Amino acid sequence: MQPFSFSISSLGTPFLSDHLAKRIWKEYQSRIERVLEPLPLLQREEILLEIQSHIWESVQRDTASSEAEKVLNAAQKLGHPEIYLHPLVGTKLFEQAAHSFNPSIIAKSLYYMIGGSRLQSLLVLVMSILYTLLFFLATMVCTKIIFPKNVGLFASEQGTFSFGYIIQTEPYSDVLGFWFIPLGLLVCGLLYMLITKIAYRIVKTILKTSEG
Amino acid sequence: MPNTTSPQQSEEIQETSLSLYLEKWSSQVRKGSLELLLLLFMQKKEYYGYELIENVKTILMANVSEGTLYPLLNRMQKDGLISSQWRTMGVGIPRKYYTISPLGKKALETMKQEWLTMSIAIQKLSL
Numbered sequence: 001m002q003p004f005s006f007s008i009s010s011l012g013t014p015f016l017s018d019h020l021a022k023r024i025w026k027e028y029q030s031r032i033e034r035v036l037e038p039l040p041l042l043q044r045e046e047i048l049l050e051i052q053s054h055i056w057e058s059v060q061r062d063t064a065s066s067e068a069e070k071v072l073n074a075a076q077k078l079g080h081p082e083i084y085l086h087p088l089v090g091t092k093l094f095e096q097a098a099h100s101f102n103p104s105i106i107a108k109s110l111y112y113m114i115g116g117s118r119l120q121s122l123l124v125l126v127m128s129i130l131y132t133l134l135f136f137l138a139t140m141v142c143t144k145i146i147f148p149k150n151v152g153l154f155a156s157e158q159g160t161f162s163f164g165y166i167i168q169t170e171p172y173s174d175v176l177g178f179w180f181i182p183l184g185l186l187v188c189g190l191l192y193m194l195i196t197k198i199a200y201r202i203v204k205t206i207l208k209t210s211e212g
Numbered sequence: 213m214p215n216t217t218s219p220q221q222s223e224e225i226q227e228t229s230l231s232l233y234l235e236k237w238s239s240q241v242r243k244g245s246l247e248l249l250l251l252l253f254m255q256k257k258e259y260y261g262y263e264l265i266e267n268v269k270t271i272l273m274a275n276v277s278e279g280t281l282y283p284l285l286n287r288m289q290k291d292g293l294i295s296s297q298w299r300t301m302g303v304g305i306p307r308k309y310y311t312i313s314p315l316g317k318k319a320l321e322t323m324k325q326e327w328l329t330m331s332i333a334i335q336k337l338s339l
Contacts, residue, residue: 050261050282053305057262060304077278084279088286095290 016059018067025055025071032081038093038108047088054078091204098200101193106131109203119206123199130195134188140164141184152180242272246284247293248327251312251320254294260307261285285310293319 058074144151154172293316
C-alpha cells in the first residue's frame with residue numbers, strides 16, 4: 001500500500017469493462033455530481049472518488065453473473081445520492097458560508113436547504129427574512145448621504161431616541177452625525193456575522209439528526 | 213357516525229402502529245449507537261469505507277443503507293474523532309483508510325462508560 005495524493009485524473013471508469021455497466025455507473029455518477037454541484041471542485045472529486053472506490057470494492061465481491069448487475073447491486077445498496085449525500089453537502093456548504101461569510105455561498109446554501117425537511121425550510125424562511133431586514137437596514141444607513149438631516153440616530157429634549165428616517169426633524173438633535181454611517185454599517189456587519197453563525201449551528205444540529 | 217371497526221380490526225391496527233413505533237425506535241437506537249460502533253471497530257485497526265460498512269452490517273445483522281455512513285464518517289473526521297488517508301493499491305481504485313484519533317480514543321472511553329451505565333440500568337429494571 002502506498003500513500004495516495006489525490007488527483008482528478010484518477011476518476012473515470014477504468015475499473016469497468018462492460019458497456020452497460022459503464023452506462024449504469026455514468027448515470028449514477030451524474031446523479032452524484034448533480035447533488036455535489038454546490039461544493040468546490042476538489043471536495044466534489046474526493047467524494048466521488050470515495051463512492052467510486054466503494055462501488056469497485058462491491059463489484060469485486062459480488063457473485064452476480066454480469067458486471068452490469070454487479071454495478072446495479074452496488075448502487076442500490078449505496079442508496080439514492082439525493083438522500084444520503086444531503087447531510088454531507090449541507091454541512092460542507094454551511095461550513096463554507098459560516099467561515100467565509102460570502103453572501104453568494106450563503107444564498108447557495110439557503111437555496112440548497114429548500115429541498116430539505118420542513119424544519120430546514122422553516123429555517124430558510126426565517127433566515128431569508130432576517131437577511132432581507134439586514135439589507136434594508138444597511139441601505140437605510142447609507143441613505144444618510146442623500147438625506148443627512150432626516151436619517152440617523154436622533155434624541156429629543158425629553159430624552160427619547162428615534163432611529164432611522166424621520167420627516168419632522170424638530171425638536172430632535174442628531175446624536176451621531178455622519179458617524180451614523182460607519183457605526184451603522186459596523187452594527188449591520190456584526191448582525192450579519194451573528195445570524196450566519198447561529199444559523200450554521202442550527203443547520204449542523206438539524207443535519208446531524210438526519211445522518212446514519 | 214357509528215364505529216364500524218371490529219375488535220379484530222382494531223387489534224390489527226394496534227399491532228401495525230406498535231410495529232411502526234418499534235421500527236422507528238430501533239432505527240433511532242441504531243443511529244445513536246453507530247458512532248460508538250464505528251469507533252470500537254477503528255480502535256483495533258484502520259478500515260476503508262467499504263470494509264467498515266460490511267463489518268457494521270455483519271455485527272448489526274441488519275441491512276444498513278451503505279451511503280448513509282459516508283456523511284457520518286465525514287462528520288466524525290470534521291469533529292476530530294477520526295482521520296483519513298488515501299492509499300493506492302496494486303490494482304483498482306485507491307482506498308480511503310480511516311483511523312481513530314487520540315481525541316476519538318478519549319471520546320470512545322466516555323461513550324463506552326455511558327453505554328455501560330445505561331446497560332446496567334436496563335438490566336436492574338428488567339429483573
